[in-house]
Amino acid sequence: MIQIAVLGFGTVGSGVVELIDKNQDVIRSRFPEGIHVKYILDIREFPDSPYADRIVHDMKVILEDPEIAIVCETMGGKEPAYSFSRAALEKGKSVCTSNKELVAAYGPALIQTAADHNCSYMFEASVGGGIPVIRPLLSALTQEKITSILGILNGTTNYIMTRMENEGMSFEDVLKIAQEKGYAERNPEADVEGHDACRKIAILSSLVTGKTVRYEDIPCEGISKITTEDMKYARAMHMAVRLLGMSRQTENGAVYVRTAPFLVPEEHPLHNVSGVFNAVFVHGNMVDNLMFYGRGAGKLPTASAVTADVLECARNIGRHVPVKWSDEVLQLSDPKSESRQFFVRVDAAEKDLALSLFKAAQEVRAEGLEGEFAFVTEEQTEAEFERKAASLSTLKNRIRLLDLEK
Amino acid sequence: MIQIAVLGFGTVGSGVVELIDKNQDVIRSRFPEGIHVKYILDIREFPDSPYADRIVHDMKVILEDPEIAIVCETMGGKEPAYSFSRAALEKGKSVCTSNKELVAAYGPALIQTAADHNCSYMFEASVGGGIPVIRPLLSALTQEKITSILGILNGTTNYIMTRMENEGMSFEDVLKIAQEKGYAERNPEADVEGHDACRKIAILSSLVTGKTVRYEDIPCEGISKITTEDMKYARAMHMAVRLLGMSRQTENGAVYVRTAPFLVPEEHPLHNVSGVFNAVFVHGNMVDNLMFYGRGAGKLPTASAVTADVLECARNIGRHVPVKWSDEVLQLSDPKSESRQFFVRVDAAEKDLALSLFKAAQEVRAEGLEGEFAFVTEEQTEAEFERKAASLSTLKNRIRLLDLEK
Secondary structure, three states: OEEEEEEOOOHHHHHHHHHHHHOHHHHHHHOOOOEEEEEEEOOOOOOOOOOHHHEEOOHHHHHOOOOEEEEEEOOOOOOOHHHHHHHHHHOOOEEEEOOHHHHHHHHHHHHHHHHHOOOOEEOHHHOOOOOOOHHHHHHHOOOOOEEEEEEEOOHHHHHHHHHHHHHOOOHHHHHHHHHHHOOOOOOOHHHHOOHHHHHHHHHHHHHHHOOEOOHHHOOEOOOOOOOHHHHHHHHHOOEEEEEEEEEEEOOOOOEEEEEEEEEEEOOOHHHHOOOOEEEEEEEEOOOEEEEEEEEOOOHHHHHHHHHHHHHHHHHOOOOOOOOOOOOOEOOOOOHHHOEEOEEEEEEHHHHHHHHHHOOOOEEEOOOOOOOEEEEEOOOEEHHHHHHHHOOOOOOOEEEEEOOOOO | OEEEEEEOOOHHHHHHHHHHHHOHHHHHHHOOOOEEEEEEEOOOOOOOOOOHHHEEOOHHHHHOOOOEEEEEEOOOOOOOHHHHHHHHHHOOOEEEEOOHHHHHHHHHHHHHHHHHOOOOEEOHHHOOOOOOOHHHHHHHOOOOOEEEEEEEOOHHHHHHHHHHHHHOOOHHHHHHHHHHHOOOOOOOHHHHOOHHHHHHHHHHHHHHHOOEOOHHHOOEOOOOOOOHHHHHHHHHOOEEEEEEEEEEEOOOOOEEEEEEEEEEEOOOHHHHOOOOEEEEEEEEOOOEEEEEEEEOOOHHHHHHHHHHHHHHHHHOOOOOOOOOOOOOEOOOOOHHHOEEOEEEEEEHHHHHHHHHHOOOOEEEOOOOOOOEEEEEOOOEEHHHHHHHHOOOOOOOEEEEEOOOOO
16 A cells, blocks of 8 residues: 655645545556555644544654655645655655646756655646646657647636636626636636746646746736627637647747737637636647647546546656756747737727738727727737837737647 | 667558657657667568668568567558567567557457566557547546546548538548548448447547457447438537547446447537547546547557657566556447437428427427428437337438537
């Protein structure tokens, strides 16, 4: 029996304990030794929990118990999660985590600590919740030159976009509902301003390049400026607005990473990813397009990904499972030099000016929207677009278009 | 350097050689030792190929070269593929294959031979072409009770369905085009009658249950009876016709496996899988719904999956990577006891009879289709439906509906 400890008895941590309990027979059918949760670390007591007897308050108990082979870090936040993870790895205990903040900030350091102590640091649950995406990237696609990753990486914002699109509701109204349903936090900034998606695309970009893509270096725009009017135009164009984490390598080796809302054409498989679902779309030079789809959050789906890591660590006790991710910082290409088309809305009075600036602009009409001029530009660099758009004094919004060919 | 041999220099085999050549730098960045194709076994000569000097005609050369650690079996068919694979495994050489026919027929025996000789038998490319699906099932979902697998597992039939749907063409006309484009074989039976999809769902069902699901035991229906009229009704219902391989486990342990065309509602992620793309939709009791999407066939995508297996074997030289698949035959549940709704078309003259047989039938109308009565039945067992439908003398077609809830 492999003994493990769970750090943090919150949503994900309690999900891990529940899953290992309920699916013990399934687990044993494939891993006969079985997995047992010996300790649950939390500052709180849980007198009514069936697992009350496993609660401990001191990390030392876990660190000093030689039986504990694997630790699940489901606390979130940087500290004490970082110190606890590091201390466990230094004791040769593998760590499996759902903590994207920690992985994005200290991934390479913790992987190195694991390598130095013949154990592993795994973080499948840090991106895409229950969707197996990191494991396929690391084990099924090592023969591929991955040239593009496009991800719907945040369920909260995708839920908001989908309801705005389907029901014509405003951002503020849907956000309120999402908060009531528990899909959005009381302080929703990390989700709606794109920071969460940004950390996740930073992790995926790092795994693909093998270097460190710092999330602080990634241009990041959220969805709070998307309006019901934008949604009407999107529908008229047969497109959906999706918050995407995007990472692209050009043939000359330039790497562009960005988090922003994009208009996604209906031919693209990401167009139909709705509600709280997430998806990661990958282009490899040999395999062409792939997509991994599933629940990007939630107690049991996320716990499932953490447990998948636990089982891989259990199959590799005493061995380090390598992850190529060095702490060398990858210099990203200038985001302003990236080219694409833009959807733009201005007052009707500025139509002539807009057409003189964007000569090949294609007008977009949507029912019930009068008094404004909406159009899609020709492909151009972000810098060029910004320069031209600065001349427009009534710019209502502009949204990037996802190019099907890249 | 890991030395490998490729058996069969056809589409997939030549793809493997090309991929390993072109992506050698990518491969070495993650597997520094590198992979080298030392031999290519084929009965033909390829004097103009850059790889002409590696062609051999005698399997003995490969079997007796102790340098060869891994063999890619990309010959297809049962013999000599089976004898060659077995002989290689008995020499401790791992075998990676794209040969679904062989895997469906002899998977457990070859896995056992591999286990006995400390090497591995891998077959990621046998299902879903380039899509990583077997590896996620075996390594990322071992903690899940998989209750349902729905797969669009054959690109030829999906291409035909998509063009019939989008362009109103007949089955026969699209098949002809598919044959001209090389998407369909001159003898298209294995694809259009569902046998290929049937072998693939047999493999997936076996991996999920750990026992052998014999493809001969699976009820199998192809797409050759789907008409342009059916497609019009499908569109009127906002559904798409898709050939699905389906494998379901009920709570009481019954296992239903089937290959047949289904009407897929537009809310279902499989609805939008078009053209030659494939997708595998999986439901686990903890992770909920997942989908893996990509190219289900083609030279380089399939070669990519074979090479992923080669790399995993290369990381595990001297070790058997286990696959839980015993040769115990799984007793499938009686397919006639499965329940669902059906879409049915009869002559208008039989409307009253149809309504007396199927009391809760919901009529479906499609423009331009007069003189017939089309409807969707209430949920009922296959046996019940068959008994009632036998009373209809003008039955034009009946297509099963995919239930979103199962």
